[in-house]
Amino acid sequence: MSRREGSLEDPQADSSISPLPHLESKIQQTHSLARLLTKYAEQLLQEYVQHQGDPFGLPGFSPPRLPVADLSAPAPGHAGLPVPERLRLDEAALAALPPLLDVVRRRQAELNPRALRLLRRLEDAARQARALGAAVEAVLAALGAETRGPRPEPNAIAAATVTAGVFPAKVLGLRVCGLYREWVSRTEADLGQLAPGGPA
Amino acid sequence: MPAGRPGPAAQSARRPPPLLPLLLLCVLGAPQAGSGADTAVISPQDPTLLIGSSLQATCSVHGDPPGATAEGLYWTLNGHRLPPELSRMLNASTLALALANLNGSRQQSGDNLVCHARDGSILAGSCLYVGLPPEKPFNISCWSKNMKDLTCRWTPGARGETFLHTNYSLKYKLRWYGQDNTCEEYHTVGPHSCHIPKDLALFTPYEIWVEATNRLGSARSDVLTLDILDVVTTDPPPEVHVSRVGGLEDQLSVRWVSPPALKDFLFQAKYQIRYRVEDSVDWKVVDDVSNQTSCRLAGLKPGTVYFVQVRCNPFGIYGSKKAGIWSEWSHPTAASTPRSERPGPGGGACEPRGGEPSSGPVRRELKQFLGWLKKHAYCSNLSFRLYDQWRAWMQKSHKTRNQDEGILSSGRRGAARGKGGPGGWAGRETRAPPGGRRPRALHPQP
Numbered sequence: 001m002s003r004r005e006g007s008l009e010d011p012q013a014d015s016s017i018s019p020l021p022h023l024e025s026k027i028q029q030t031h032s033l034a035r036l037l038t039k040y041a042e043q044l045l046q047e048y049v050q051h052q053g054d055p056f057g058l059p060g061f062s063p064p065r066l067p068v069a070d071l072s073a074p075a076p077g078h079a080g081l082p083v084p085e086r087l088r089l090d091e092a093a094l095a096a097l098p099p100l101l102d103v104v105r106r107r108q109a110e111l112n113p114r115a116l117r118l119l120r121r122l123e124d125a126a127r128q129a130r131a132l133g134a135a136v137e138a139v140l141a142a143l144g145a146e147t148r149g150p151r152p153e154p155n156a157i158a159a160a161t162v163t164a165g166v167f168p169a170k171v172l173g174l175r176v177c178g179l180y181r182e183w184v185s186r187t188e189a190d191l192g193q194l195a196p197g198g199p200a
Numbered sequence: 201m202p203a204g205r206p207g208p209a210a211q212s213a214r215r216p217p218p219l220l221p222l223l224l225l226c227v228l229g230a231p232q233a234g235s236g237a238d239t240a241v242i243s244p245q246d247p248t249l250l251i252g253s254s255l256q257a258t259c260s261v262h263g264d265p266p267g268a269t270a271e272g273l274y275w276t277l278n279g280h281r282l283p284p285e286l287s288r289m290l291n292a293s294t295l296a297l298a299l300a301n302l303n304g305s306r307q308q309s310g311d312n313l314v315c316h317a318r319d320g321s322i323l324a325g326s327c328l329y330v331g332l333p334p335e336k337p338f339n340i341s342c343w344s345k346n347m348k349d350l351t352c353r354w355t356p357g358a359r360g361e362t363f364l365h366t367n368y369s370l371k372y373k374l375r376w377y378g379q380d381n382t383c384e385e386y387h388t389v390g391p392h393s394c395h396i397p398k399d400l401a402l403f404t405p406y407e408i409w410v411e412a413t414n415r416l417g418s419a420r421s422d423v424l425t426l427d428i429l430d431v432v433t434t435d436p437p438p439e440v441h442v443s444r445v446g447g448l449e450d451q452l453s454v455r456w457v458s459p460p461a462l463k464d465f466l467f468q469a470k471y472q473i474r475y476r477v478e479d480s481v482d483w484k485v486v487d488d489v490s491n492q493t494s495c496r497l498a499g500l501k502p503g504t505v506y507f508v509q510v511r512c513n514p515f516g517i518y519g520s521k522k523a524g525i526w527s528e529w530s531h532p533t534a535a536s537t538p539r540s541e542r543p544g545p546g547g548g549a550c551e552p553r554g555g556e557p558s559s560g561p562v563r564r565e566l567k568q569f570l571g572w573l574k575k576h577a578y579c580s581n582l583s584f585r586l587y588d589q590w591r592a593w594m595q596k597s598h599k600t601r602n603q604d605e606g607i608l609s610s611g612r613r614g615a616a617r618g619k620g621g622p623g624g625w626a627g628r629e630t631r632a633p634p635g636g637r638r639p640r641a642l643h644p645q646p
Contacts, residue, residue: 053307054279055314061279063322109307113365165245166310167325 016029023142024195030135034188037128041181044121048177052170053114063171071096071179083193084145087136090187094133098126098181104173111166125180131158136187139194240273240315240323248329248415251363254300259315259324261293271294277328278311302330304363331363333417337392337410340424343433345524346461347517350400350428352383354410357419366414370394375405375425380564402428403518429517433525434459437471437493442508442535450503450539455494456530458511468516473497474529478505490626503539507532 049057071093105122240261261270273284273295288295305311310327317323335357342352352370370383383394410421437456445451458469473486473495489495509529
């Protein structure tokens with residue numbers, strides 16, 4: 001992710017109006033970042049299914065929703081939680097995604113070594129998730145809300161290697177890319193609740 | 201899609217898939233009941249097969265939920281449902297599949313063979329790798345632009361498409377000693393190329409070869425032996441300029457600068473020029489340019505736009521006997537010959553500038569004649585410059601006559617008029633070239 005993407009400015013801001021308060025500015029910037037990354041996450045998902053072959057890209061394809069260690073999809077009741085709690089869950093998910101995306105990238109480097117754009121998108125996604133997670137953490141700190149604090153390193157990566165079939169690896173990659181898209185989109189929606197002009 | 205016939209007890213995987221150090225299922229949590237995760241197993245997992253071979257596969261249900269059977273299960277391959285006649289139930293919990301005459305894999309990540317429950321949900325999957333072993337790479341060629349690096353490219357095996365990811369590795373070693381080295385910078389000048397940036401020795405031969413490897417085998421090219429000094433090339437000559445030669449309608453002058461890298465390596469260079477008419481695709485090549493940095497193209501069509509390119513070949517580097525490698529052609533430079541009412545001939549060779557000897561047959565004979573004249577007729581003023589002046593004068597004269605009389609002249613009046621004709625030739629009747637072509641060979645008079 002370029003620095004330009006991480007420091008967005010509102011192109012419609014009128015210079016004659018006094019600068020936004022620091023918190024509102026931070027929220028707005030993070031919201032804009034989340035919106036941009038939602039678009040990138042969608043592109044990543046499209047690129048991913050293209051390289052796995054059918055049926056991965058076919059409408060109605062419904063592989064088993066394999067559980068992923070340290071991460072699950074946003075719960076159905078997520079939207080009903082208070083905004084700070086939602087943002088805490090967003091931040092935790094964004095922190096769990098980078099190592100998973102790295103695993104997927106390494107596996108795809110073996111399965112699709114010539115899919116350079118896919119590999120680059122997976123690498124970018126890991127960086128983008130870290131950046132967005134850090135920005136959400138900063139918003140929570142500015143709100144005076146508690147963050148989750150230091151969390152243990154995911155031990156899934158440090159676990160003993162397990163031989164896995166190619167098809168399950170493809171399905172897992174699809175699951176991780178899908179989770180990335182869900183959580184980035186969820187973060188955008190949750191920040192939209194706080195951004196100026198959004199619902200209180 | 202494979203042929204849809206139940207085969208006999210056919211061979212299954214030709215070779216078990218290579219064991220890859222994977223770090224994957226550990227990121228999966230424990231399968232939950234009812235999640236549909238791995239409630240069946242396909243065997244074999246991820247087989248590698250030759251094109252045209254057969255496959256026997258099975259889908260065995262785990263029995264979760266209890267009582268699950270193979271009844272109603274079906275197969276898909278790359279999203280397409282396979283005909284039911286290819287399947288049969290081996291027992292209550294196992295559905296078998298027989299595929300024959302397999303086609304090459306549709307994607308390099310493997311064809312997706314999936315076992316489905318009656319309701320269409322996915323129970324298990326396996327990826328098939330169907331392809332061919334690599335053939336021997338060939339046609340390795342290498343070049344060095346500055347005698348410090350080496351770039352090589354090759355052609356993959358004759359059949360090309362293996363349907364499997366095939367890895368190409370360029371290897372090199374000093375011929376008489378040293379260990380094998382592997383090139384690391386691939387795809388620098390195309391998909392089958394590699395660049396070795398440093399640590400190369402001069403005055404000693406290298407052995408270079410390419411190894412191709414995929415899941416079905418490997419192949420190695422023949423070994424190419426070379427000395428870096430023998431494969432040197434340069435950038436194209438810069439600053440190529442093409443201009444008219446006074447009023448001469450069938451000539452253009454080409455000038456260029458020798459590539460700057462030549463200055464550092466104490467070697468000579470030879471050049472080639474090619475040119476074509478603007479609306480033609482046929483290039484004419486002038487080979488005999490030697491180490492000049494200028495050339496005059498003759499015998500061109502008047503009033504015509506020509507595109508010209510120049511390239512360079514360094515040779516004699518540090519005493520090497522071998523020619524180097526031709527550079528790329530310079531960017532095309534265009535110029536037009538002056539307009540003439542009479543069409544001129546096509547084709548030509550590199551002509552001399554200002555009285556220098558030429559290799560063209562007519563001018564060669566003319567040179568001989570002039571030499572004879574100087575020796576026997578004391579015509580010290582004779583030279584190619586005078587000849588060119590005469591030709592330009594002749595062309596002007598023809599224009600003037602055409603304006604006066606409206607007819608083409610055979611040029612009989614030519615220099616015999618004595619109006620601005622070359623000295624030493626006055627009074628002698630000459631036949632101007634018909635149609636404005638190059639002068640006919642002049643035979644020496646005793």
